[in-house]
Amino acid sequence: MLLEAIAAHAKEHPDRIAYQNQKEKLSYRQLWERAAALSVWLKKESGPVMIFGEKEIGMPISFLACLMAARPYLPVDPGQAIKRIEQIYRQSGAKTILTCGEYLAAEKLGAIFLGERYSEYHESGEISLPDNPLRDAYWLFTSGSTGTPKGVRISLAALENFVEWMLSIPAIAKCGQGITVNQSQFSFDLSVADLWPCFAAGATVWALKREEQQDLTVLYRALQQSSAVRLTCTPSFIRLCLCDEMFSQQLMPQLKTIFLCGESLPSRTVETLHERFPQLSIINAYGPTEAACAVCAVEVQERSGTLPVGEVKSAASKLLILDEDKVPLPDGTPGEIAIVGKSVGNGYVGAFQGGFGTFAGERLYCTGDKGMIRDGLLWYLGRIDRQIKYKGYRIEPGEIEAALLCWKEINAAAVLPIQKAGEVRGLAAIVEWNGKELPLSECKQRLISAIPSYMLPKRWIAVEKMPMNERGKCDFHALERMLQE
Template identity: 40%
Template sequence: MNESVNWNDLVTRCAKSPHLPAYESGGWGLSYGQLLTRARVLAAALNQLWPGEGPILLYGHKQPALPVGMLACLLAGRAYVPCDESWPAARVEAVFRQAGAAALLFADEAPAPWPEELPTAPLWPMSEPGIIEPLAAPRPCGPEQTAYILFSSGSTGQPKGIPMPRRALANFARWITARPGLALTPGETVVGQAAFSFDLSLADLTLAFCGQGRLVSLTRQELADPALLFQRLSASGAAVLVCTPTFLELCLCDKDFSPALMPKLRAVFCCGEVLPRPAAEKFLTRFPGASLLNAYGPTEAACAVCAVNAADALLTFKEGPLPVGLAAEAAVEIAVLSPEGAVLAEGEPGELALRGESVFSGYLSGSGDARFSGRWYRTGDSGFVKDGHIWCTGRLDDQLKYCGWRIEPGEVEAALRTLPGVERAAVLPQRTPDGRVRRICVFLQAEESARLPDEEARRLLALHLPAYMLPGRFVWLDELPVTENGKCDRARLTREFLL
């Protein structure tokens, strides 16, 4: 599987070791035999019920039915679109229509309210053996055919669709399984923190299924309860942990997060946001025998494109932020561009740009325009390359990173303007001393008589936005300050309320 994501090969290997555990979450699990059998049945059902190549929305959280649905879509030559059950129904419907989906398959219950004319069906019992004759062989697909579509926050007020071609998924698999300490042997366990609608989940899925390992995917309930979380981590017997830096920091706050809790842990793959230097030092002190990989990559380039061993980086660079990768070992070519699109010399700051097999070809129609300079995809991230190492130093636009999630202030502001009485709105981050987003703050212009209680405002916003985009602080004002050009004076709001 290290050569490519070859689904014929995956089917063969699953069939040879059907007894090995494949997936576990929330007390439910699947062996590779069950995963493959159910996926083949569901793949055949997809092609019979909804002929063609339309994407399939998979709605749920961490239920075992979801990886079955993902594999079924890939076997059937269909793109899968993961939608977390925490999303409001309005967002799911917007994603359905924007993706041009053929159907929505739900793990437990379909989102409500849901338009009757849009087709839905349960993942189970549709994938139960005996329901339909299983798909005999994977459908042949070209490298440019879409494997999956993820939706991130969009600056236009609507979610942005990011289709990922199969070549990108294959290239990511080749790259991540070649990272020292990450590749699993059959039967080993990787623990994944991220929801399937978050591209970081592609790392734990790929590591598990490419190595015939066992994926233990942490549920929302486990992530919210430290005692339950640590019980789950201890019972997992994990060799590899895939998580955001925020999650790792939260674990490190408890002294029980140690080799005594996870004696088999040999590697942690961190991605999605900045890994603070103190967190890296604390982890490596706490787990002296484990490796910590600090990785970087936008959703538009199949999860991650570069990584660096944090222990090596700490020794090489005695102070300052950690690099996010080694240019020579990246999954794609990485350069730093000037505003005009010229490739800058080593050490010069500019915009990080990517080109290669992992990079997508463009957003779904109507979801935004990708910024390409020639064959370079311009990420919008600022950074530089020095001594063969890559640094990411922030954003060149207003996009925010919160617990690994991308948040476009424009989408949140569009939702805020739907609140009764709100005339204008602005979204700004409250940051930690090292520059990371601590919480999302919103400033609302409304007459005092029209102002809603914060909890009521949050409830109404939850009809439009997923939980991770909901504000942590509301500030109601008679008027939002403006600049000489008549635009919201965000710098003044930051000075007066957020510093």
């Protein structure tokens, strides 16, 4: 379905722009022909293809070529530490390494520059496409709880199921063949929501390079030049955009939809977006890397408190809430969010089982996320594995963070344990204020009306900007280091 759709666009609209970045443009004809050329060479071997790059046009070409050659693509952010890249290389067992640019880590691993392979395709006629939908389409490595990267294997069937679901969302469908801004690196699964739905619909991806996201003036100029109808990003990124009132409908008059995923979305952010973009559709989505990017979504309006993360009936796969014995719980009861069906990936690279399993004969993934289904909506309540034991109580930091994010005076907040000699001595609230910092006494008074007293933070730290990691999410490791200083 996906490959056939891209082939059709290349034939019917060959000169339409499929992908562009700061300096380069790639038409659908160029995308298909160059990927076809590369796929012939890739078919000579098997296994994953490790691909170094940021936002070069070679990235989507190589991804498509891997799908044509029935080899999973493994995007690698060259900005990562070389030690981590070497860990990924060893775990993946990749025999083929490509690079779209000059990167030290790529050179160290003997990567082949991608441009050298375009001219090797000399066959005539149609490319024969593989027909096994259960094969791995891509591998992505995420952070592991043990400190070792964890590789996730996603099948072509799961990817195509995601694309079909994504394009069925009314707010996405109305964007048609317009331009979508890509914010995240390709080594982060949110990029899947930019690339493949756009290519399937014959739309255009406008990719933001890393340096364009580090300066607001440069970022705003790029967003204005994009003429985008859709923006896909994390809540942390959109909060960055909202730092200046210039980010408004005047800057992006054609913007119709924002698709937000990857972390909790504060209601205050939604309120500000509606103030700046009165006609904007704001989609709050949920899904882990292990289930092809996202599995459910809901259009959110201005409201106080916690926001839902998706509609259950329109989800890409079945959603369940399980107890500790993996037994489904009734609506309104908190438990672990589980996903059953086509969205679930093929497991992890190697022997690690993790949350993968089966349920009633279908693939199952237990997310480790705490949640609840109520009124036909899914509500995210934090990570189970971030639970803190303090004075005999089990505390979920996400609950405290959600309470703080309801305040209009706060842009972002994170709650971490204060530890000494391996013992939790209290909680710390790290806050990015929206203007003047509130007195500590008022903070405590507000919180005590929302949470139990034993959950009140002992220490409060104000930061100018909440740190973000390479995936565009809150960098909890950086915050932990801050607490130790």
